[in-house]
Amino acid sequence: MPEPIKIRAVQQGESTEIRILLQHPMETGLRRDQASGQKIPAHFITTFTVSAHGKVLINAQLNTSIARNPLFVFQSKGLQPGDRVRVAWSDNRGEQRADEATVAAA
Amino acid sequence: MSARCTGNDRLRRLLIKSTAASAAVGALCAAGLLKPTRVLAAEWGRSGFAATSLPEALKAIGAAASAESGAIVIKSVEISENGALVPCEVISSIPDTQSIAVLVERNPMPLAASLSFAEGVLPRVRLQLKMAESSRIRVVVRAGDGKTYHASREVRVTLGGCGA
Numbered sequence: 529m530p531e532p533i534k535i536r537a538v539q540q541g542e543s544t545e546i547r548i549l550l551q552h553p554m555e556t557g558l559r560r561d562q563a564s565g566q567k568i569p570a571h572f573i574t575t576f577t578v579s580a581h582g583k584v585l586i587n588a589q590l591n592t593s594i595a596r597n598p599l600f601v602f603q604s605k606g607l608q609p610g611d612r613v614r615v616a617w618s619d620n621r622g623e624q625r626a627d628e629a630t631v632a633a634a
Numbered sequence: 635m636s637a638r639c640t641g642n643d644r645l646r647r648l649l650i651k652s653t654a655a656s657a658a659v660g661a662l663c664a665a666g667l668l669k670p671t672r673v674l675a676a677e678w679g680r681s682g683f684a685a686t687s688l689p690e691a692l693k694a695i696g697a698a699a700s701a702e703s704g705a706i707v708i709k710s711v712e713i714s715e716n717g718a719l720v721p722c723e724v725i726s727s728i729p730d731t732q733s734i735a736v737l738v739e740r741n742p743m744p745l746a747a748s749l750s751f752a753e754g755v756l757p758r759v760r761l762q763l764k765m766a767e768s769s770r771i772r773v774v775v776r777a778g779d780g781k782t783y784h785a786s787r788e789v790r791v792t793l794g795g796c797g798a
Binding site for chain 2: 543554556558574583584585586587588589590591592593594595596598599600601602603604605606
């Protein structure tokens, strides 16, 4: 089971800041195991979406060149404290994970 | 390839000392990369992500003829000690920004991320990149009328994140 997504959404005046930490190894496929010398196969998030009110707000396509356990920060209008924000990712092995968080007042 | 990407720093520095050798390292890296890139392309056909050069990647995302723009701000560090984690913030003031693509020009696969925004989402993002070596970060913004704009910024990397 993949690690949970850490999401923090905080209302900041008119807009909402959405911080997303995707816990994932993000292997490039270029790295070698120190002991065996074997290449570690690529394993990375290819796509994630941020949605609210059943509507996709952000669609992200990623490559191997995003850092391990990457943090993304977005800002959106049209959200209120109490709204649910959902983040879902899928990786190149077909693994998936989705989590939700509630928008907090500042 | 191994010289560049497995953290053999002594050899790497030796090679990088001469520009001719550094070109050779690039060629080696490209040669070594051909195989995994093909595998990736086969199972994962998203355009631009498997491209191994900047012109190829720009062409694939339809931004070969983008106009340079001062309305895109790229914030990052001047020098990064760790190429495995380079923070980067992009803010677009281009009206009706639909999507933002982030490319690291000298990475084995330059296109790092492509983000599209629905109405109401501010056209800005903070993310964390891996950088194989010192390079320009190029951001391509697509506006609602289909036009593309770009801006770039140099980031120096002391320890490459290629093998990280």
